Amino acid sequence: MNISMTRIQAIFKKDYKEFSRNYAVSLMVLLPLILAFIYNKTGAHTMDTLFLPINMTFAVVTAYVQCCLIAEEKEKNTLRSLMLSPASLGDILIGKSLFTFILTIIVVALTAFLVGYEPANLLLIALALVLSTVFYIALGTICGLFAKSTMEASIIVLPVIIIFSLGPLAMMLSSTYPILKIAEWLPSSQLLLLAEALENKHFMADIVIPIITIIVWSLITWFITAIIYKKRMVD
Secondary structure (H helix, E strand, O other): OOOOOOHHHHHHHHHHHHHHHOOHHHHHHHHHHHHHHHHHHOOOOOHHHHHHHHHHHHHHHHHHHHHHHHHHHHHHHHHHHHOOOOOOOHHHHHHHHHHHHHHHHHHHHHHHHHHHHOOOOHHHHOOOOHHHHHHHHHHHHHHHOOOOOHHHHHOOOOOHHHHHHHHHHHHHHHOOOOHHHHHOOOOHHHHHHHHHHOOOOOOHHHHHHHHHHHHHHHHOOOHHHHHHHHHHHHO
């Protein structure tokens, strides 16, 4: 697969301009930051409360922004032109993801700072956060490929926001409702379990399993993304 940095850079610049002009989308960036600030002021410093704004960032910033950027391309009928251009699948997917990736890393870092989270192992947590970003970008891309407009994208991405950002809360209720134990395997829950393990005495499996789980989620979602994208090319 040929990758052109020039094409990727051009797509990145276009996404940045579209994002800066769409205030309804760009204002969503403030939501997890406000929540993190409030949590910090209330003195809530359990791992669950520390990671709620971080997991919300992935849902309401990463997935939502990515979904809206893709949907806006479809609404303006420019996505099909992009698909039929000389840009390769890699150029388009990387280019359409790069802005969201950088935005997410910045917002996650600010959210962690505002909420007062200081990881016991910064390297492993950073790795898990990057992998989570990759997963949520793929999820947002899938939602965007199904949406026909930015307004529709806002609705389609709602289940992602509810299910994935609130996964750890569902996990806490699993003792009462056993069916909710499945929430333990969501990337948001695995991220929380990893952070908790690093703060306490842990085994190697406590570290490896969450990271591998997030990687598997990422690979599956990006594989599905590629299939849906190629299908949209011939529709």
